[in-house]
C-alpha cells in the first residue's frame with residue numbers, strides 16, 4: 001500500500017486530493033493545522049509547513065511506521081495579495097506568501113526527501129497555477145493580466161523553478177517531481193469565484209501523484225496539457 005502526505009489537507013483542493021488518494025487505496029497522511037479538519041479515510045498529521053520542527057516530527061512519524069514516503073503533494077499556500085495591484089504590493093505581502101508557498105514547500109520537501117528516496121518510486125506534486133507562467137504574463141494573456149498579483153504569482157513562478165531543480169536532481173532516485181495547475185476552483189483562496197469544484201481541481205494532482213515508472217518529471221501542466229513556463 002502506497003503512503004502519501006498532502007499538505008493543507010483540511011479544506012479546499014488539498015482535502016479533495018487527500019480524499020481521492022485514499023480512494024486509490026493509499027494510506028494518506030492529511031497535513032493539517034486543525035486535526036478536526038482532516039477528511040475521512042485519512043490520518044490527521046499536525047503540520048504547519050512553516051514549522052521546521054513539525055516537519056521533522058512528521059518525517060520521523062512516517063519513517064518509523066513505514067520507512068518511506070511514496071507521494072508528497074505540496075498543496076498548502078496562501079495568497080497574501082489577493083486583489084492588490086502589483087504596484088501596491090509590499091515586501092510584507094511577499095514574505096507572507098513566500099513563507100507558506102515557497103519556503104514551506106522547501107521545508108517539507110527537504111524533510112521528506114530521505115523517505116521519498118527510500119520509496120524508490122517517489123512522486124512529488126507541487127500545486128501551482130498558470131498565473132505563474134512568465135511566458136503567458138509577458139504575452140499579457142487576459143487571465144494573467146486580470147489576476148496580476150506580485151506576491152502570489154511570483155511565489156508560484158519560484159515554485160515552478162524549484163520543481164525543475166528537484167526533478168533534475170531526484171530523477172536518478174526514481175522520484176518524479178511535477179507542477180500542476182488545478183484550474184480556477186471555487187475555494188476560500190479564490191473567494192469562491194472559480195468555475196471548477198475543488199474535486200475537479202484535485203484530479204490533475206492525483207493523476208501526477210499516481211504516475212507509473214518512466215512517467216514525466218519536471219513538467220508544468222493542467223488537465224488540458226502542458227503549460228508554458
Ligand SMILES: NC(=O)c1ccc[n+]([C@@H]2O[C@H](COP(=O)([O-])OP(=O)(O)OC[C@H]3O[C@@H](n4cnc5c(N)ncnc54)[C@H](OP(=O)(O)O)[C@@H]3O)[C@@H](O)[C@H]2O)c1
Pocket residue numbers: 007008009010011012013014032033034047048049050074075076077078100104127128129130181182183184185186187188189190194198
Ligand atoms: N483555487 C484555485 O483556483 C487555485 C488555482 C491555482 C492554484 N491553486 C493552488 O492550489 C492549492 C490549494 O488551493 P485552495 O484553493 O484549495 O486553497 P484554500 O482553500 O485557501 O486552502 C489552503 C490550504 O492551505 C493550508 N495552509 C495555509 N497556510 C498553511 C500553513 N502555514 N501550514 C499548513 N497549511 C497551510 C490551509 O490550511 P488551514 O485550513 O489550516 O488554513 C488550507 O488547507 C494552493 O497551492 C493554491 O495556490 C488554487
